[in-house]
Structure formats: C-alpha cells, structure tokens
Amino acid sequence: MIATNTRRPEITMLTEGQKSRILNEVRRKAGTCPACGGREFIVGDALYLGFLYVSENLDAYMIALTCTNPGCPAPRTGTRLPGSQFL
Numbered sequence: 573m574i575a576t577n578t579r580r581p582e583i584t585m586l587t588e589g590q591k592s593r594i595l596n597e598v599r600r601k602a603g604t605c606p607a608c609g610g611r612e613f614i615v616g617d618a619l620y621l622g623f624l625y626v627s628e629n630l631d632a633y634m635i636a637l638t639c640t641n642p643g644c645p646a647p648r649t650g651t652r653l654p655g656s657q658f659l
C-alpha cells in the first residue's frame with residue numbers, strides 16, 4: 573500500500589533558485605495561462621519526461637505551474653523545459 577503523502581520517485585522537487593530560473597524562462601518565453609491569459613505563476617515540482625517518452629529530448633522536464641489569477645477557471649498548468657535551463 574502506498575501512503576498518499578509519499579512523493580512519487582519521478583517527481584523532482586525544486587529549490588527556490590531553480591524555481592526562480594524557471595519563472596525567468598516562462599517570462600522570457602512570454603508564457604501565458606491557457607485558461608485566463610495570466611502571466612504570473614507559482615512553480616511547483618518537475619516531472620522528468622526524458623525516459624518516459626521516446627519523442628522527448630533526454631533532459632526534458634514538465635514543470636507544474638499554478639496561475640496566480642484568483643479568478644482563473646483552471647489555474648493548474650505546466651510548461652516543458654530542458655533541465656539544462658534550470659537545474
């Protein structure tokens with residue numbers, strides 16, 4: 573049985589420095605929330621994609637983002653970044 577508070581091993585927890593590098597990348601790419609068009613996000617954890625999908629680059633990660641707009645209808649989103657840009 574798996575405890576619900578156990579993190580999955582493929583999740584990479586990020587430091588504050590890594591999260592701020594990700595935010596800089598999201599801003600540089602002018603990333604917007606697909607639900608509301610917002611541009612401010614809180615960075616969550618990273619999911620390594622490189623070994624899961626052969627079509628992904630080997631250092632690809634999916635980064636969890638939460639839109640900070642309080643009126644956003646679907647605030648949970650994400651962005652794909654190579655680990656070399658934030659690790």
Ligand SMILES: [Zn+2]
Nearest residue numbers: 605608639644
């Ligand atoms: Zn939003």
